[in-house]
Amino acid sequence: MSGPPPGAPAGAAAASSAPASPPHGGLLRVARAIAWRSLHTYVRRPDLFVPSLVFPLVFLASFAGGLSALGDIPGFSFPAGYTAFQFVFVLCQSAMFAGLFTGFTLAFDFESGFARRLMLAAEDRRGIALGYAAVALTRAVITLAVVSGVALAAGMRITGDGVDVFGLYGLAALLVLVGFGWAAGVAFRFRSIQAGPLMQTPVFLILFLAPVYVPLGLLKGWIHAVASVNPATAFLEAGRGLIGGVHQHTALAFACALALIALFGVWMLTGLRRAERAS
Amino acid sequence: MRLLYTQVGTLARRAMLKTLRQPFQLFPIVFFPLILLAVNASGLKAATRLPGFPTHSYISFAIAVAFIQGGMFSLINTGTNLAEDIESGFFNRLALTPLRRVALIAGLLVGVGGLGVLQSGVYMLMGLVAGAHLHAGFGGVPVILVLGSLTAVGFGALGCAAALQTGSGEAVQGLFPLFFVFIFLSSSNLPRNLLKTGWFHTVANVNPISYLIEGFRGLYIYGWDGTALWRAFAVAAGLTLVALVAVAGAMRTRLQRT
Numbered sequence: 395m396s397g398p399p400p401g402a403p404a405g406a407a408a409a410s411s412a413p414a415s416p417p418h419g420g421l422l423r424v425a426r427a428i429a430w431r432s433l434h435t436y437v438r439r440p441d442l443f444v445p446s447l448v449f450p451l452v453f454l455a456s457f458a459g460g461l462s463a464l465g466d467i468p469g470f471s472f473p474a475g476y477t478a479f480q481f482v483f484v485l486c487q488s489a490m491f492a493g494l495f496t497g498f499t500l501a502f503d504f505e506s507g508f509a510r511r512l513m514l515a516a517e518d519r520r521g522i523a524l525g526y527a528a529v530a531l532t533r534a535v536i537t538l539a540v541v542s543g544v545a546l547a548a549g550m551r552i553t554g555d556g557v558d559v560f561g562l563y564g565l566a567a568l569l570v571l572v573g574f575g576w577a578a579g580v581a582f583r584f585r586s587i588q589a590g591p592l593m594q595t596p597v598f599l600i601l602f603l604a605p606v607y608v609p610l611g612l613l614k615g616w617i618h619a620v621a622s623v624n625p626a627t628a629f630l631e632a633g634r635g636l637i638g639g640v641h642q643h644t645a646l647a648f649a650c651a652l653a654l655i656a657l658f659g660v661w662m663l664t665g666l667r668r669a670e671r672a673s
Numbered sequence: 674m675r676l677l678y679t680q681v682g683t684l685a686r687r688a689m690l691k692t693l694r695q696p697f698q699l700f701p702i703v704f705f706p707l708i709l710l711a712v713n714a715s716g717l718k719a720a721t722r723l724p725g726f727p728t729h730s731y732i733s734f735a736i737a738v739a740f741i742q743g744g745m746f747s748l749i750n751t752g753t754n755l756a757e758d759i760e761s762g763f764f765n766r767l768a769l770t771p772l773r774r775v776a777l778i779a780g781l782l783v784g785v786g787g788l789g790v791l792q793s794g795v796y797m798l799m800g801l802v803a804g805a806h807l808h809a810g811f812g813g814v815p816v817i818l819v820l821g822s823l824t825a826v827g828f829g830a831l832g833c834a835a836a837l838q839t840g841s842g843e844a845v846q847g848l849f850p851l852f853f854v855f856i857f858l859s860s861s862n863l864p865r866n867l868l869k870t871g872w873f874h875t876v877a878n879v880n881p882i883s884y885l886i887e888g889f890r891g892l893y894i895y896g897w898d899g900t901a902l903w904r905a906f907a908v909a910a911g912l913t914l915v916a917l918v919a920v921a922g923a924m925r926t927r928l929q930r931t
Binding site: 445448449452453455456458459460461462463464466467468470599602603605606607608612613614615616617 | 708712715716717724850854862868870873877
């Protein structure tokens with residue numbers, strides 16, 4: 395991967411090379427420089443990447459290990475087993491949180507003053523958003539690879555075929571962008587790590603108001619009503635369908651994810667405009 | 674002795690007010706455990722249909738976890754407040770006054786104990802509203818308040834030890850996920866006899882948090898379960914003792930630096 399040396403002001407490096415180039419070239423240059431710098435920081439700082447790995451693994455251990463008896467509840471039927479059932483939740487959660495954690499990085503860069511300097515130096519400021527989105531996706535690749543490896547080592551069965559598995563990870567990639575779009579919009583607006591709970595709490599609630607432990611059909615009362623209209627339910631059901639090879643709401647889940655990316659894309663870019671005005 | 678009581682009382686009052694006056698400290702204590710309770714109690718209600726599950730009311734089963742989560746927030750709040758005092762130099766100035774050293778920490782912990790009673794009362798009340806049934810009856814209320822308070826003091830003392838050791842609020846905050854893992858790897862969501870995965874069952878068996886949870890839970894779903902109660906009190910008291918030894922060691926080092 396090419397780019398400026400570690401620790402160099404990425405945006406400045408990007409800006410110093412050919413300012414008269416076409417706008418899309420500037421966009422990609424800025425994005426590449428930011429992605430390089432942030433990923434370099436990420437892999438060199440255990441305090442950043444360890445929590446993003448530990449949380450999904452704890453969820454996987456706690457839910458797949460501690461709640462495996464739920465697979466025996468009358469009416470619960472998932473041929474791939476309870477570990478695979480919970481793995482899909484952990485996959486979706488990890489994907490969205492990879493986006494959120496990148497939003498934290500962006501907010502922290504604003505708080506430290508780095509992002510403000512970046513705003514001044516970048517040829518095309520949309521490249522800032524694109525660069526951090528690339529960081530979110532790369533972080534997710536690392537996290538999802540570790541979580542998948544641990545789940546397989548723990549005996550998780552996949553009864554879907556290769557195309558289904560590809561679809562599952564494709565859906566996870568879209569969820570990374572959903573989480574990032576939301577968090578980046580908040581980060582651009584507040585430009586402070588103090589806004590961390592605002593990024594995290596709604597995503598956490600939406601995920602847990604879906605059928606996390608048992609299928610939707612076994613939920614009763616208010617949680618069933620909420621889960622029935624919660625887009626996270628579509629993600630989980632589609633993911634579980636893909637891992638089990640029995641498609642369930644797959645098109646709906648992809649449509650929801652794309653719609654949310656479009657919505658949060660607008661949220662993020664309007665946030666970027668606000669940050670530009672404030673810089 | 675009377676002077677010591679006055680000193681402890683003044684510092685305890687300050688510790689309580691400091692938490693009660695800061696919404697960002699109060700909100701997680703009150704609402705976070707209740708939100709998790711609402712979500713888990715609804716999402717895991719189907720678990721009551723498992724053969725061997727001890728009750729038909731999952732909320733009565735799950736409410737015990739709220740008391741432990743409340744205790745863990747005591748760890749964060751107490752540790753963060755003390756670390757702030759250290760960072761701002763207030764702790765050093767206090768140490769230079771004729772205030773007795775034992776009062777410095779005892780005041781904080783008495784305040785935490787008071788908050789522990791308050792937060793346990795709120796969890797009980799909300800549980801009652803949501804339909805949790807306290808099988809032990811009215812007599813169980815003071816036992817829960819005392820156990821809740823002792824749990825909060827134990828975790829609060831751990832927070833003090835961390836704050837004295839590191840002098841950094843950020844380092845204390847970093848402990849929260851670590852302690853949350855203990856809740857996840859316990860009998861928080863299912864009784865131990867229904868933990869089917871071998872390694873998880875072993876971890877939950879040696880995890881003291883399981884016994885703490887089961888003490889509260891016993892009062893809700895069985896009534897007066899002596900074994901569960903003495904184990905819970907032993908864990909809470911043991912935690913407090915270990916934390917106080919850690920506080921004493923860290924305090925000595927901190928005051929030498931002062």
